[in-house]
Amino acid sequence: MSTTHANSERGQLCTFVLAGHAFGVPVGRVQEVIRHQAMTQVPLAPPIARGLINLRGQIVTALDLRVPLELPPAAPGALPMNVVVRTGGDLVSLLVDEIGDVIEVTADRFEPPPETLTGPARELIRGAFKLDDRLLLILDTDKVIGP
């Protein structure tokens, strides 16, 4: 479903910035974008799961993508924003540094990741859209929560 979305003629992506990189997820997957929320930490949880957020009575797991993408940690005291996406039956929140615009893209500007991208990040990044000024990396939200 998400694959067809990205490869279709035109599509809208919700963009955000994480450790200086621009990322995008299909708009259809995003439920909402909210500012920083108080979190309940989950002891003994895998490092990607940063905590639980109460989103109007629903419990949302906040995921720190820096962990699987092996990005440098956020500045101390920084308050991440939440991009709440649906994956499978669960709601998860991607913790991001900055929210970007919703942009329209066409399939002809998409390219799969180069062979030289290896490691855990390769699993999560489906490819890149070649924008005029930068590359927009497309995240596979289903893979984010693990197998």
Add this chain to the structure above:
Amino acid sequence: MIELDPSVRDFLTESAENLDQLDRDFVALEQAPGDHARLGSVFRTIHTIKGTCGFFGFSKLEGLTHVGENLLSRLRDGELTLTTESTTALLHMVDAVREMLAHIEHTGTEGAGDYSPLVARLSDLCGQSQSAVTQLLDSAAVLAGLEQPTENTCAADTAALFSALKQLAGDGSPTGELVQRADAPAASAPAASAPAASAPAASATRATPVRSDQSGARTSGSTYTAGPALSSDSSEGNVRVGIALLDRLMTLVGELVLARNQILQAPLVRKDTTLARTTQRLNLITTELQEGVMKTRMQPIATVCGRFVRVVRDLSAQCGKQVRLEMEGQDTELDRTLVEAIKDPLTHVIRNAIDHGIEAPHVRTAAGKAPEGRLLLRAFHESGQVNIDISDDGGGIDPVRVRDKALERGLIDPAAAARMSERDLIQLVFLPGFSTAEKVSNISGRGVGMDVVRTNIEKIGGTVELTSRQGAGTSLRIKIPLTLAIIPALVVTASGERYCIPQVNLLELVRLNGDGARRRIETVHSAPVYRLRDRLLPLVDLGQKLHRRASLGARDEVNIVVLQADQRPFGLVVDGVNDTEEIVVKPLAKPLKSVPVFAGATIMGDGRVSLILDVLGLAKEASVLSAGREPHPGTLSKGDGKSGGQMCHLLLAGAGGRRVAIPLDCVSRLEELPVSGIENADGQEVIQYRGRIMPLIRLGEVLGCPTAAHPDELQVVVYTARGRSVGLVVDVVHDIAEVALELTAPGRRSGVLGSGVVQGRVTDLLDLPEIVRLAVPEMAEVGAA
């Protein structure tokens, strides 16, 4: 799954329910083959399925149900009697129908299964009395031949007779409706028509009785349908509601409960009386709504147990055993999700009981028992839980064989085995990889059974207890909560975070103050323990476990939450104990499912998320439970439970030099409070307790023999009714026991209900509301609660 026409979907749902009923009906019919009402209902069910699949064009299904219907119509008309053989064939037909329906559900077609052997078998069974029917038809033909030259009216009557006979033969499809309605009379019709055929002389007068019989069939047919119609009448008040909608309602109510919890705190801050009143009403309405919606999700346990009738029949036949299944309390209700969850474990247990428990008929006879074994399935509610007992009168479990097997498989070491009591040995069957079956049958004995049963039941917050007497039988008691969606939980804090502990796992709370906190936590090498009524209770520090905080140091106050996991108690040390709350359990998302110590999360009154502890997982994580260790007798000591009375949980304490028992339902907390904290309010001894003034009642004085209290500490049993608490001062708390208390002597003093023997000692059962009324009259309204 594919998109199906809604009417096909309705047909599938309805048929699935009907088929389950058929299973039960057939097995019941085997016991009572002459039950015409039941045969009639079975016939109608099959007929409806046949008719509907004809309508939808499922020809294979129609063909199969058609032969089944033929056989059933013969049976119902008394032309054939139901034999084991025909029951088996008909049950196979039910299976085949189920199979095809499942296929239709998934693919929209009937599937490629070949049912012709079954069809042939059913036809064969049907044909056995074919001769009798042919004979009947022949005589009717003779009759018709004789009547040919007579008047037209007579001919018409004969035609009516003929068609009646054709119907009786089961192939009168145009009037089939009539036959299936006219159950009992149709059966009597052959009797009436047979003499008619045998005396072909007086034709006109003969035709008349048959006709009147037929009209009789019509009228009594309608009166007969009035019987089963009762159910259709009552169903008029019912609406079929999709499970998805009910689940959605449940989620919404869960959220409403959370919002209510949040709002309830507002008046405390604002001091607004209108708001306070409104929130109070909101509170009540929400509670009622919650109960109502919970009820819609309740299903009688019969929906699971009904299947076992068939399971037992098939299995006992397969094992060459005779088993009678008895069921009690089938209307006991529990949450739909739980009904699903207990299906497999219960099937396992029943399979085990038949395969291993109940002996072969000759063995039973040799042991002086009836050749037919008895399997009792009993369900009932008790203190907010559902209990399911599965007991058989089979050979019981041989502890020696269990021990040898466990040793052979290296599950325990010989030293441990030598120390174990018979009762403990029996519990070894719960170990993973244990199987005593001499030969592994395809029914049970793959060595996964009891282990899986226990794990599955514990997964849904239940417990399994096994008792067995060699030669006399085995009994398994499964206790499960009524629902999983909203549960009472104790809120505790550790390292600044709140955690919820499901109340089912909770045994008691212990608070140690000052000196006690420093002195009474001891260590066995490096493992901290606490002496709880002279038993060493292993302690697990929640803060240390979860947040890797420094271990139990010297503290001024220690809170120990005594929990039970797998029948083994352990103490969880927390920083603070808050209150109990009804919490809505929400599952954790994928990356967190692998964390064993949490069962889920919930949203607290202030909107923050709290984690719910999985006590079993926590115990395993903290190595409280390790395979091979002998099971601990447990603080929940089993009393002399065989006496047959109603089992109840009692708090056993000493007061005024005697043993007293207090129903555990009445006890909200057990506390050790400093004597120095006692103050006086209007001549009444009181103590400040959790921000309120709590009156104290010295039980010894009430019972007429005051004893010298402990100089420093008071043992207080806190009794709460209608939001007000009273502290009952006792000399000592002995134990909590589950016993069947029979009051053998009536109470001679008000406040004492009577006396009985508990754990071998004479014990007085206290009437707490009465005691409170006597000692603190101004709390009379509390006593009346």
